[in-house]
Amino acid sequence: MARTAAALIIGNELLSGKTQESNLKNLALLLRRLGVQLRRVVMVLDEVETIAAEVSGLSASHDFVFTSGGVGPTHDDVTIEAVAQAFGAEITTLPELEAMIRSYYGDRTTEGHLRMALAPAGALLHASEQVRWPITVMRNVWVLPGIPEVFEMKLSIIEGVLGADAPFLSRAVFTNMDEGALKPLLDAVVAAFPDVDVGSYPTWSEPSYRTKLTFDGKDAARLDSAVEAFVATLPEGEPQRLA
Amino acid sequence: MARTAAALIIGNELLSGKTQESNLKNLALLLRRLGVQLRRVVMVLDEVETIAAEVSGLSASHDFVFTSGGVGPTHDDVTIEAVAQAFGAEITTLPELEAMIRSYYGDRTTEGHLRMALAPAGALLHASEQVRWPITVMRNVWVLPGIPEVFEMKLSIIEGVLGADAPFLSRAVFTNMDEGALKPLLDAVVAAFPDVDVGSYPTWSEPSYRTKLTFDGKDAARLDSAVEAFVATLPEGEPQRLA
Numbered sequence: 001m002a003r004t005a006a007a008l009i010i011g012n013e014l015l016s017g018k019t020q021e022s023n024l025k026n027l028a029l030l031l032r033r034l035g036v037q038l039r040r041v042v043m044v045l046d047e048v049e050t051i052a053a054e055v056s057g058l059s060a061s062h063d064f065v066f067t068s069g070g071v072g073p074t075h076d077d078v079t080i081e082a083v084a085q086a087f088g089a090e091i092t093t094l095p096e097l098e099a100m101i102r103s104y105y106g107d108r109t110t111e112g113h114l115r116m117a118l119a120p121a122g123a124l125l126h127a128s129e130q131v132r133w134p135i136t137v138m139r140n141v142w143v144l145p146g147i148p149e150v151f152e153m154k155l156s157i158i159e160g161v162l163g164a165d166a167p168f169l170s171r172a173v174f175t176n177m178d179e180g181a182l183k184p185l186l187d188a189v190v191a192a193f194p195d196v197d198v199g200s201y202p203t204w205s206e207p208s209y210r211t212k213l214t215f216d217g218k219d220a221a222r223l224d225s226a227v228e229a230f231v232a233t234l235p236e237g238e239p240q241r242l243a
Numbered sequence: 244m245a246r247t248a249a250a251l252i253i254g255n256e257l258l259s260g261k262t263q264e265s266n267l268k269n270l271a272l273l274l275r276r277l278g279v280q281l282r283r284v285v286m287v288l289d290e291v292e293t294i295a296a297e298v299s300g301l302s303a304s305h306d307f308v309f310t311s312g313g314v315g316p317t318h319d320d321v322t323i324e325a326v327a328q329a330f331g332a333e334i335t336t337l338p339e340l341e342a343m344i345r346s347y348y349g350d351r352t353t354e355g356h357l358r359m360a361l362a363p364a365g366a367l368l369h370a371s372e373q374v375r376w377p378i379t380v381m382r383n384v385w386v387l388p389g390i391p392e393v394f395e396m397k398l399s400i401i402e403g404v405l406g407a408d409a410p411f412l413s414r415a416v417f418t419n420m421d422e423g424a425l426k427p428l429l430d431a432v433v434a435a436f437p438d439v440d441v442g443s444y445p446t447w448s449e450p451s452y453r454t455k456l457t458f459d460g461k462d463a464a465r466l467d468s469a470v471e472a473f474v475a476t477l478p479e480g481e482p483q484r485l486a
Contacts, residue, residue, distance in 0.1 A: 012442055016411065016459065017271030019263065024286075028260030041286035043267075046442075073422045074443040075433050080333045093380045105423065112426030149447040168259065179316045180348065183355030191319050200288075200317040201253055201262075204392040214345075216259065 003165065006058040007029055008041040010051060010069035011146055012214070014043055018157040023068045023144075023151045030155050035165030035218065036064065044069055051082035059086065059141050064162070069146030073112035083138050084120035092121045100133065128157045154207055166218045171227045174209035175234065178202065182211060185233045194224040195219070211238050245461070246408065246474070248274055249283040249301040253294060253312035253322055254389055257286055266311045266387075266394045273398050276418055278408030278461065279307065294325035302329065302384050307405070313388030315353035326381050327363035335364045343376065364476040371400045409461045414470045416475065417452035417484040421445065425454060428476045452483045 007027060015020040024041060031038045039062065044050045051070070054218050058065045084091045097117035119125075120167030125134035126142075136143045137155050142158065144151050175182070179202055190198050199214040213230065215223045231239060252314055256262040267284060274281045282305065287293045301308045313322030327334045340360035348356050366375035369385075378400050379386045385401065387394050418425070422445055433441050442457040456473065458466045460476070474482060 012440060012459070013444060013457070014267075015271060015284065016275055017268045017281075018413065023419075024257075025260045029256060032259055039288060043286075043413070045282035051313035071444065072443070073426045075426075076442055108423075109252075110423040110426065113257050115426075117399065130451050147445060147447055148396065151293060152440050170259075170261065180351075180353040180356035182314045183318075183353065183358075197255060197318055200315070201256060202390060203316065204390055214256070214261065216255070241323050 002035055002037045002168075002243075003063040003162075005036050005038045005064040005066065006042070006062040007038065008051070008054050008058060008067045009041060009043040009066060009146075010046060010067060011043075012046050012076070015045055015124065022101060022148050023146065026152050026155060027066055027068075030159060032168040033164065034159065034162050035167050036162065037168075043121065046076045046078055047076045048082045048085065052069035052085040054140055055083050059139060063140060065141045066158070067143050068151055069144075070193040071116070071143060071145045073110075073115045077115070079143055080118050080120065080136070083092055083141055083143060085202045086141075087120060087138060089120040089122055089138070091118050093117045094119045094123070094136075096125060097134075097136075108148065123218075128156050128160050131157050148205075167224055168216060168218060169220055171215040171223045172243040173213040173227060173231060173239045174211075174243070175213065176210045177238060178210055178236075180241050182213070186213070188233065189230040191228060193222065196222055198226070244278040244279055245411075246306040246405075248279050248307040248309065248396050248482050249285070249305040250281065251283060251294070251297050251300040251301060251308060251310045252389075253289060253310060254286075255319070257312075258288055258347060263304060265391050266389065269395050269398060270309055272310075275368050275411040276407065277317065277402065277405050278410050281432060282412075284302045289319045289321055291321045291325045293329065294322060295328040298329035298384055302382060306383060308384045309401070310384065310386050310401045311394055312387075312462060314386060314388045316353075316358045320358070321377070322386055323361050323363065324440060326384055328402045329384075330365075330381060331362040331363055331364060332381070333353070334361050337366070337368065337379075340379075341375075369400050369404050372402050374400050377380045391447065411459060411461060411464055412466055414458040414466045415486040416456040416458075416474060416486070419453045419479075419483055420481060421453055425456070428473065429456070432467075432469055432473040432478065436465065440470040441463055441469070 014021050028038050070077050119136045120138045123136050124136040127134035199218040201212045215226045256263050313320050362379045363381045366379050368382040370377035440459040444455045458469045
């Protein structure tokens, strides 16, 4: 069984439509590469109780939880408090973080900045050669900032610590058939390859094809066999493209 | 109290990072305009049991639930089955939908196409003058397709049926101050305006400002007062911009 993960995406700005969420896709692609199955994403408001309940539930049911957002100096940054509450932990100042903050801000350091040195008691810090500012990790919960540039930068730390299982692989077939006509052909390949995850995605905006079929799994040979078996059942002139 | 909503976004392609989710923001903006608070978004795989459990929970705890994806003819389209299961309802063919499908596909109509006429027994159909293909609604659960162009088109039906309460409004202030320096000023305005939702969003990519502050709520006069009170506490030369 593949290791499992959940993501908890935090921020009023996402649920109000002010901001387009953009961290999830990068996290999802990294996890696939590491062979970890992202099974669930939850997006919630900046509310301590809501976040704490979610952290508690997701942490118990997945190998890893990655949070995005709510980390920073201001009143709406409540993720650390919520993670501490989820595990019944005190909140403490991590001297290593405090030193980094004081060194970065120097004389301009405020009480606000120092809030970023807070962590649930028992949390660990993970950093890397390339990314010195660490990620705070409480049990299996990785607390990441919501700012997309910073979130993305920190993904390499996750990659280093989690290490790679066999990655998930994907093949795609593009056709001009619609899903109604494809259904019996897909049912046949799904029945013959229960270990391959077959997806069907119609498009309304792409002129070059009508439906994209995907074949996902960890065994390249099985994926290739499934694609071959499926393509053999297509009418003349199909598929339009393989990828 | 504002009416509440949750969104359930369904599809392996989103959790694997193959596709960037793009329906949520449009739904969120519409709900704000209608004065409905979107409180929670959950993204899950194409799994009947998972979707059914989620529909059941979200439906009980929110006024409206909007699902996106998993509607169509193929094996990975399981949303209707899951919604039926969530409410302990049978699945039935809606004659009105069947007639539309037969009229659209004519002689090319397949068993696959006709799967799109299935609905949980007791579901209603909502359409509008402009958008004739209806949305299937089971109790308070609105079942929308995942294809972005179709999802967006159907939003006008939701608008027509839900009607508008007082919309949520937003004001923004852009500054070159960082959050550490802003924190005491924000704490003051948050304390003085507990009915205004104040957000603070630092940016790393925008050259024109460092932190965006937002002031959200339903009472325009209170928002304006909060902005005025906050701006009065800023040092000379700030803010960079109001919006």
